[in-house]
Amino acid sequence: MTAQDAQRVPMVQMLSIEGEFSVAPEFADYAAYIDRLTDADYLKFYRDMAIMRRFDAEATALQRQGQLGLWIPAIGQEAAQIGSGYGVGHNDHIFPSYREHGVAITHGIDLMSILKMLRGVNHGGWNPDETRFHLYAIVLGTQALHATGYAMGVAFDGKVGTGNKDEDLAVITYFGDGATAEGDVSESLLFAAINQTPQVFFCQNNQWAISSNVARQTKVPLYLRGTGFGVPGIQVDGNDVLACYAVTAKHMDDARAGLGPTFIEAMTYRIGAHTTSDDPTKYRDNAEVEYWQARDPLARFEKFLRNRGVEQAFFDECDAHGDKLAAEIREATFALGNPPIENMFQHVYSQPHPVIAEQYAWLNDYEASFEGEGN
Numbered sequence: 001m002t003a004q005d006a007q008r009v010p011m012v013q014m015l016s017i018e019g020e021f022s023v024a025p026e027f028a029d030y031a032a033y034i035d036r037l038t039d040a041d042y043l044k045f046y047r048d049m050a051i052m053r054r055f056d057a058e059a060t061a062l063q064r065q066g067q068l069g070l071w072i073p074a075i076g077q078e079a080a081q082i083g084s085g086y087g088v089g090h091n092d093h094i095f096p097s098y099r100e101h102g103v104a105i106t107h108g109i110d111l112m113s114i115l116k117m118l119r120g121v122n123h124g125g126w127n128p129d130e131t132r133f134h135l136y137a138i139v140l141g142t143q144a145l146h147a148t149g150y151a152m153g154v155a156f157d158g159k160v161g162t163g164n165k166d167e168d169l170a171v172i173t174y175f176g177d178g179a180t181a182e183g184d185v186s187e188s189l190l191f192a193a194i195n196q197t198p199q200v201f202f203c204q205n206n207q208w209a210i211s212s213n214v215a216r217q218t219k220v221p222l223y224l225r226g227t228g229f230g231v232p233g234i235q236v237d238g239n240d241v242l243a244c245y246a247v248t249a250k251h252m253d254d255a256r257a258g259l260g261p262t263f264i265e266a267m268t269y270r271i272g273a274h275t276t277s278d279d280p281t282k283y284r285d286n287a288e289v290e291y292w293q294a295r296d297p298l299a300r301f302e303k304f305l306r307n308r309g310v311e312q313a314f315f316d317e318c319d320a321h322g323d324k325l326a327a328e329i330r331e332a333t334f335a336l337g338n339p340p341i342e343n344m345f346q347h348v349y350s351q352p353h354p355v356i357a358e359q360y361a362w363l364n365d366y367e368a369s370f371e372g373e374g375n
């Protein structure tokens with residue numbers, strides 16, 4: 001056994017690949033969160049994972065038909081996102097990266113606003129003050145700094161550990177395995193530890209940062225990344241929706257109660273491409289994809305539900321619901337048309353900016369040069 005192996009604790013897992021439920025005794029604190037779930041919660045988890053997957057497939061098709069500039073698939077990460085999303089409390093704030101469509105679903109974000117962003121017709125479009133789900137961050141790791149800053153503010157405002165359920169709040173930030181190699185994430189961990197912020201760092205280790213394997217980002221398991229800064233970590237099976245829910249809910253509760261930050265590493269896999277601009281067959285083996293397909297989060301939870309007596313009619317209803325949503329977003333996307341070009345330049349800065357004004361003028365002239373050519 002290497003020193004590195006010796007540091008490992010078992011990963012929190014509750015559902016086997018066959019959908020059988022069991023929890024190791026050392027994880028009893030997490031199991032207590034599952035005891036509180038109702039049958040309706042279980043069905044909600046499955047329904048939202050199915051919606052997330054259907055939404056993803058439709059958005060990919062829309063991009064291929066030229067309706068979106070880009071799509072960022074999250075197939076395979078449904079359990080990590082729906083489970084953790086439902087572990088977030090009613091006052092808490094979420095700082096996502098750019099792949100958290102499932103977390104968005106758990107917080108009622110209008111899915112069209114995500115599609116509009118990827119069509120380039122808005123900069124996000126939802127209001128973080130109302131949804132507590134902040135805008136997507138494309139610059140890797142920046143959202144960890146925003147989250148830590150926000151969490152420090154929460155602590156300065158005294159909204160931690162008072163026991164007032166309508167006042168206390170915690171913050172969660174999402175990022176990938178690759179983003180852990182950014183200085184911003186390390187700086188966030190240090191500030192979080194020093195200030196004992198009410199915060200969870202949720203790392204979806206989907207094994208790849210575009211074409212760089214996780215082995216190129218770290219020599220230690222990522223859940224240990226925070227320990228040197230003073231942020232304890234835990235690893236969870238990211239394809240197990242119940243484990244992701246329980247671990248997130250417990251550490252968000254702890255953070256809200258004033259027990260400080262935690263780093264959660266969710267072990268999962270990006271089944272699809274990094275984005276629709278990427279071809280993963282160039283850098284990874286099919287055998288690896290097949291290994292993870294056998295650990296599919298939806299198939300696993302479906303087995304669990306069927307073992308509990310959930311009938312086919314429920315799964316048919318989920319399929320029908322997904323198809324209806326897909327048809328609606330397809331129609332709405334085609335109806336978007338092209339916005340006025342000035343939209344692209346608005347909201348970049350809060351005040352007029354000479355470089356933006358220059359770019360806008362250039363584009364206007366360029367577009368005008370086509371006039372009369374039948375375009």
Ligand SMILES: Cc1ncc(C[n+]2csc(CCOP(=O)(O)OP(=O)(O)O)c2C)c(N)n1
Nearest residue numbers: 099138139140176177178179206208209210
């Ligand atoms: C600061 C910065 N550097 C590089 C990029 C380009 N980039 C976009 S996504 C990505 C890989 C990120 O991988 P990971 O953090 O594992 O997240 P995942 O995409 O797998 O969800 C890179 C390098 C960027 N967006 N921001």
Ligand SMILES: [Mg+2]
Nearest residue numbers: 176177208209
């Ligand atoms: Mg990754």
